[in-house]
Amino acid sequence: MTIEPSDSDVYLDARAVRRRYGGRSDMALYRWLRDPQLGFPSPIYINKYRYWRLADLLEWERTRPTSKPEAA
DSSP: OOOOOOGGGOEEEHHHHHHHTTSOOHHHHHHHHHOTTTTOOOOEEETTEEEEEHHHHHHHHHHSOSSOOOOO
16 A cells, blocks of 8 residues: 655755746745745755745645736
8 A cells, every 4th residue: 555645744845846936046935035025935954955845835825816916
């Protein structure tokens, strides 16, 4: 029997996170993390490497607006 990991068990490294959001740069991730209004999830650090929980990224995506507001 194979056990599939749940979203809370899956971690993505910085390269996978950048790829997930359209090939963004490492500087873009840095800026997203420093912007409190954006609310981008914080990574965990293992040695010098950053990892994000997939469940945190999915929750953040659900809270994002789906369209741009109209200019008045």
